[in-house]
Amino acid sequence: MEKIALAVQRALHDETPGQARIGVVPGAVAAPAHPEPRTGRITYIRTPTVAIAPRVLERHRVTSVNADTTADAFKLLRTQILMEMRKNDWQTLAVTSPNKGAGKSTIALNLAISFALEVDYTSLLVDADLRDPDVGHMLELEPGPGLADYLVGKAPLEDLLIHPDIGHLVVLPGGAPVAKSSELMRSPMMAELVRELRNRYRDRLIVFDVPPILAGADTLALSGYMDATIMIAEERKTKRADLERSFELLAHSNLIGVVLNKSHELPEPEPITRPRPSAFRRFFGAEG
Numbered sequence: 001m002e003k004i005a006l007a008v009q010r011a012l013h014d015e016t017p018g019q020a021r022i023g024v025v026p027g028a029v030a031a032p033a034h035p036e037p038r039t040g041r042i043t044y045i046r047t048p049t050v051a052i053a054p055r056v057l058e059r060h061r062v063t064s065v066n067a068d069t070t071a072d073a074f075k076l077l078r079t080q081i082l083m084e085m086r087k088n089d090w091q092t093l094a095v096t097s098p099n100k101g102a103g104k105s106t107i108a109l110n111l112a113i114s115f116a117l118e119v120d121y122t123s124l125l126v127d128a129d130l131r132d133p134d135v136g137h138m139l140e141l142e143p144g145p146g147l148a149d150y151l152v153g154k155a156p157l158e159d160l161l162i163h164p165d166i167g168h169l170v171v172l173p174g175g176a177p178v179a180k181s182s183e184l185m186r187s188p189m190m191a192e193l194v195r196e197l198r199n200r201y202r203d204r205l206i207v208f209d210v211p212p213i214l215a216g217a218d219t220l221a222l223s224g225y226m227d228a229t230i231m232i233a234e235e236r237k238t239k240r241a242d243l244e245r246s247f248e249l250l251a252h253s254n255l256i257g258v259v260l261n262k263s264h265e266l267p268e269p270e271p272i273t274r275p276r277p278s279a280f281r282r283f284f285g286a287e288g
Helices: 054-059 069-088 104-116 147-151 181-185 188-200 218-223 240-249 277-284
Strands: 006-008 019-024 092-096 122-127 169-172 204-209 228-234 255-263
Touching (some): 069 104, 069 255, 147 181, 181 188, 188 204
Parallel strands (some): 092 204, 092 228, 122 169, 122 204
Antiparallel strands (some): 006 019
C-alpha cells in the first residue's frame, strides 16, 4: 500500500516536543479552474484590521508566517491541496480530527495563512467549532460576536469579519460557545452562508475549522457543504479505531488527506492512494 508523509520541521510541538507529518490523497479529477492573477495588496475598507503581534503568533504556534523552514511544511501542504482544489474547482475545505486535542485549529489557521500569502488567492478562515471556538483565542482577539450570532440572526456577516493584517486573510470567529450547535449547522442560515461565501469572491479559498468528527453531529451536518476535508491525527494519541470510524462517517465526503501532528520522526515523502483503514494501521503504528 503506497503512502505519503512530508515532514513538518521544527514546528507544531506542544509540551512533549514533536513534529508533524503530512499526507495528501488525490481526489477525483475534473476540469481545472484558475483565478485571475491578483496583483498588489488588498485595502480592506469595511472589514476592520486588527494587527496581531508576532509574539502572539509565536505563542500559538502560527509558523506559516515565518521566512524559514518552519513555514516550508505548510507551503508543501498548501501546494498539494491547491492542486486538488484547482483540478476540481473547489473552494471550501474542512479541517477536522477524530477527537479533541490533535491540533486541528492550529493546522487550520496555519493553512489559511499559507493560502492568504499566495499571490493568486485570498483566504477566509471560518471558526465553525461552535462548542469550543478556538481561532479567536489563538489570535488573542477581544471577545465578541461571531458565526453563532449570524446563524441565529443577531448580526450580519459584514459586521463579523476581521482582517488580522496577515496577507489576504480574513477571519470569521465563532463567537461565544453554543451548546446546541448541530442544529445551527443544519439550518438554512448555514446553507445560505456557505453559498454567500462561495459566490462573493471566486479567488477566495474558505477553510472551515470544524469540530472533531466523533464529538457530535456538527461536522456530519456541515460536511454536505464542504468540497473537501483533511483529517488531523495526533501521533501516539489518536487511536486506530477512532480514525477508522471517522473515515467511515466521512465516506461520502472528499477526504483528500491526513496530517499526522506532533510526530517524533521525519519520514521520507512517498506517493499515496485514497485512504483505507488497513493502510492507516500501518501508517500510524500502534494504538494508543
